[in-house]
Amino acid sequence: MLYTQALLARVYLHGAQLTGESGFARTVDQIMHHVLKDMTSDDGGFYSATDADSDGGEGRFFVWTPAQLRAALSRADAQFAIDAWGVTDEGNFDGANVLYLPVPVETLARRHSMSTEAAYDRLDRIRATLYEVRESRPHPARDDKIVTAWNGMMILALAEAAIAFDKPQYAKAALKAGERLWRTARRPDGHLWRASLDGRMSVDASQEDYAWFADACVQLYDLTDDPRWLERARQLAETMNALFWDNASGGYFMSRANDDLQLMARPKDDYDDATPSGNAVALHVLARLAARTADYAPSERAQALLAAFAGDIDDNPAIYGYLLTARALLNHGAAGPLQYAARGAVRLSGFLDGDAIVIELSMRPGWHVNAHRVLQDDLVPTTVEPQKDVPGWTLQVPQYPQPVVRKLGFSEDELALYEKRVRISLPAQRSEAGPAAAIVPVSVELQACDDSRCLPPEQHVLNIPVSASFDRGRR
Numbered sequence: 001m002l003y004t005q006a007l008l009a010r011v012y013l014h015g016a017q018l019t020g021e022s023g024f025a026r027t028v029d030q031i032m033h034h035v036l037k038d039m040t041s042d043d044g045g046f047y048s049a050t051d052a053d054s055d056g057g058e059g060r061f062f063v064w065t066p067a068q069l070r071a072a073l074s075r076a077d078a079q080f081a082i083d084a085w086g087v088t089d090e091g092n093f094d095g096a097n098v099l100y101l102p103v104p105v106e107t108l109a110r111r112h113s114m115s116t117e118a119a120y121d122r123l124d125r126i127r128a129t130l131y132e133v134r135e136s137r138p139h140p141a142r143d144d145k146i147v148t149a150w151n152g153m154m155i156l157a158l159a160e161a162a163i164a165f166d167k168p169q170y171a172k173a174a175l176k177a178g179e180r181l182w183r184t185a186r187r188p189d190g191h192l193w194r195a196s197l198d199g200r201m202s203v204d205a206s207q208e209d210y211a212w213f214a215d216a217c218v219q220l221y222d223l224t225d226d227p228r229w230l231e232r233a234r235q236l237a238e239t240m241n242a243l244f245w246d247n248a249s250g251g252y253f254m255s256r257a258n259d260d261l262q263l264m265a266r267p268k269d270d271y272d273d274a275t276p277s278g279n280a281v282a283l284h285v286l287a288r289l290a291a292r293t294a295d296y297a298p299s300e301r302a303q304a305l306l307a308a309f310a311g312d313i314d315d316n317p318a319i320y321g322y323l324l325t326a327r328a329l330l331n332h333g334a335a336g337p338l339q340y341a342a343r344g345a346v347r348l349s350g351f352l353d354g355d356a357i358v359i360e361l362s363m364r365p366g367w368h369v370n371a372h373r374v375l376q377d378d379l380v381p382t383t384v385e386p387q388k389d390v391p392g393w394t395l396q397v398p399q400y401p402q403p404v405v406r407k408l409g410f411s412e413d414e415l416a417l418y419e420k421r422v423r424i425s426l427p428a429q430r431s432e433a434g435p436a437a438a439i440v441p442v443s444v445e446l447q448a449c450d451d452s453r454c455l456p457p458e459q460h461v462l463n464i465p466v467s468a469s470f471d472r473g474r475r
Helices: 002-019 022-038 066-072 075-084 105-111 116-134 148-165 168-184 207-224 227-244 278-292 297-315 317-332
Strands: 193-197 200-204 338-341 346-353 356-363 368-370 383-386 393-395 404-406 415-419 421-430 439-446 458-465
Touching (some): 002 022, 002 458, 022 116, 022 148, 022 168, 066 075, 075 105, 075 116, 105 116, 148 193, 207 227, 227 278, 278 297, 278 317, 278 338, 297 317, 338 458, 346 458, 356 368, 356 415, 383 421
Antiparallel strands (some): 193 200, 346 356, 356 421, 383 439, 393 421, 404 415
């Protein structure tokens, strides 16, 4: 199922960021490769699913026997593959083998007297050969429906991975799919269709379609810094509010009110199941819009949504996991390497680039932050520093860019400013002794102003993934 691919890709991406485990990052690549190769239409949409059955049996396209591996690979690679994936003559599925790793790759590497990265590389090369061989088999049938919500999930996953791994191919696929969905799934009145097949749209969209597509648009804004995507997310959220919000009790109904069909009740998708609930996704959208815009309406709507389900969450919090993560986002802000300040006027992002951690500040037109060395004692300078000692890392004094010096409307004196886009470099070296942390927390303090006023100072902590998978200097 497409939603399985999208959700698992994000889980493995977050796992890679938090742990530095390169195998998780490679799994993200493998999921994306499968979706882009086997589940993508010519115009960029994502198909719903592939069947398990082919050639008269379940799973035949996907499983392998020892003899098939020996026929496809060299003797050495076949033996390595059989050992790595635990392939046996008896098999683990109807006399054949679903390939999986029964032991960690580190254990496999030690067994074959090679480095972990060398073992991963060899598995990647073998996997690519098996993909080519497998193409000659009868393919399983494919469900070619393009479902709006599930496409939103996949666009979100691709765009998030594009930012994290700095991979243009993911960005290109996400943008192509986003433009396609905006062009084909959206009606002239701003309402959405649920699904299309062979270019024909049918069935009004449900609340989750609006929520997932809006969340995807927010992520495309994060990817591109193009305000069109933020405006599209805002429009989708407003339409979702108009069509699905329960004005009496709060929360979103699953479906629209139907004047022609009077239902006994309109249910709400409130708790997580195979996918996160529609209300949880909506709360994510509202929280992210609140951080990126000067509009207080998303925050107010989000608080009303939380209040609607507060009693149920208190009774059974385990089934509201995705909604609770959205609550944390709303109340405490983002915790990752990409955040927003000044109600969205300043974007902060952090990443590893070779031997330095880079903090990039992007200001909207008309906005600036004070430079590191201010010219007036009453102004708050922009300051970057590691939040704490980080195991396995030696961090040097930050290197700040040259400021712009000029006068603004609210001051008769010259001011030292950063505007448009600047980068602050924090030289960083890995220690050769002992394990290194996968995350480096970096504190950024700033005060944002436009030409007429300054906002209160803010402090943000960017938790920056610094494992090799996220090192832009290796690209």
